[in-house]
């Protein structure tokens with residue numbers, strides 16, 4: 506059971522965490538299941554910084570991740586859970602970009618056995634892990650941003666001109682910052698984010714190459730699936746919500762797989778009236794996957810569709826603007842249920 510505590514907050518200082526890490530001979534660094542760009546960027550940035558201080562560091566990633574993120578790994582060959590769990594003994598373990606046991610399904614039991622060695626660094630509001638030393642900085646747009654004071658306390662310079670190339674600390678920090686802010690578009694991209702981005706670009710981070718590798722690197726199948734999704738899209742609630750479906754037939758015709766769906770749900774967002782979008786996809790019999798997105802309010806305090814709540818009605822969840830669920834049932838039945846929830850939610854919103 507995941508229990509969100511009101512006390513999920515910072516209990517340590519960057520200095521103390523840096524000391525614990527640098528006093529450890531061998532360190533393991535990991536992040537949440539299905540790591541995203543920020544999770545992988547965070548793990549790599551801290552691993553590279555500690556290696557510069559001469560520590561032995563093992564990196565462990567848990568579950569599948571988008572293959573476009575592979576480019577960030579450079580020469581790193583991370584251990585992969587659940588296929589393998591670490592067998593070496595570590596003096597310290599860092600868990601980055603999450604504080605929820607629910608997001609640590611594969612590494613959870615291993616981490617619980619070593620609880621006193623674990624250090625947490627995160628930027629999310631809620632969590633239920635109880636590691637003694639942790640930094641939870643919700644002002645940070647990415648976990649890589651929250652790591653910067655720790656890397657500085659380690660005495661590692663990451664923003665010297667000429668040090669930001671492939672496989673660098675600066676590149677890993679930038680990857681987390683860029684991907685978690687939607688490449689500096691989200692409201693979380695504030696002055697501090699641009700200041701850090703500027704330092705990292707000053708180090709020589711190759712943002713055009715990274716953008717191409719991370720954001721313009723889909724397979725052609727993605728456009729095939731997008732075309733099919735758009736061709737059956739329907740509007741709900743006076744064009745305020747868009748709903749799209751992909752059936753096993755669509756995947757077969759496009760020779761695509763669920764991994765090709767990244768971003769497809771966002772396509773209807775380019776229409777002015779769209780406040781939320783949902784994609785229903787089915788690749789296995791009797792299971793429909795729901796992916797929800799919504800736009801932020803136009804002004805502070807304005808109304809927006811909370812898709813975390815909507816996904817919650819189907820046993821899923823996520824964030825207020827991005828959420829998902831997995832539903833047992835036939836596509837036609839689930840589609841009708843989703844349409845009803847959308848109509849009701851938007852009617853209540855007014």
Ligand SMILES: [Mn+2]
Pocket residue numbers: 543544602628646647648685
């Ligand atoms: Mn993050």
